[in-house]
Amino acid sequence: MEFNRITDLGPATIESYSETRRMLLRTANELTVRIGKLEPVRSLEDMENILTLDKDRKLVIEMIASCSYIIEWLETGRRPGNRRGIERRAGYQREIPTDPDKLPMVIHTAMPQETGQEVPKESRFRLEAALRGLTERERNCYTLALGESYSHAEIAALLSISKSSVGTYMVRAQRKVTDNIGSMIVLVG
The missing domain is CATH 1.10.10.10 (Winged helix-like DNA-binding domain superfamily/Winged helix DNA-binding domain)
Known part of the structure; x- marks a missing residue:
């Protein structure tokens, strides 16, 4: 039976994400060491243990990448990988070209339409x-x-x-x- 440990990480700050990333790095290192101790594989049970540990290690590495992404976003104030924020992009990068024929027609009710009504x-x-x-x-x-x-x-x-x-x-x-x-x-x- 496997138990998951729930940890309250506190508020979403750079410091809390950095601490979480450090904890995850230590966990990934421990999993790598445990995989290294089980090698070379001598039995089917050892192979299953290595595969389970490797699966866990990949999950922890994905969590580390997510923490790094969030830390960079919090530090720079913009999405990681973007050189400019949306407010500093050129017009063609901010706007979505749309065919005017596909936009809904706006009909003003104050003015009579082409129904023969008098103004x-x-x-x-x-x-x-x-x-x-x-x-x-x-x-x-x-x-x-x-x-x-x-x-x-x-x-x-x-x-x-x-x-x-x-x-x-x-x-x-x-x-x-x-x-x-x-x-x-x-x-x-």
Whole structure:
């Protein structure tokens, strides 16, 4: 009958893991010495004992490797083997490329859909007030990007302009819309 000894290792600190690793190293050394004493193999029983001790030794060595891994993680503050933490990686290393066609469509319930519903008069007034002062090109770029969810490249292809021009028009349009919304006065009565 074999008994397992349960040891309270205390809090997870570098010191406690280092002490556990030292204890495991001593145990692995003792198992190696015991295997050495049983060699050369003279009987089947000796072979079974050596195999059992070797199995135990391999388990202890795996435990030592786990302790070493955790100690390195606690000392450096990052996963062992990584040169940089996730916060210092390049964008392509932090992000997961995703096909936009596979993302779920977001439908805004505030605006009527293509079901033939009329836009309420108040919403139409606010929208026209917000878009007031935009040039035709700025209005087209702004509504295609934010209203129809087109990318800058798609808008550039649709309007036969460059992508950088789309970005410029978007910045100008956003600035004007922000100014218009900030100065909007709603009269009640």
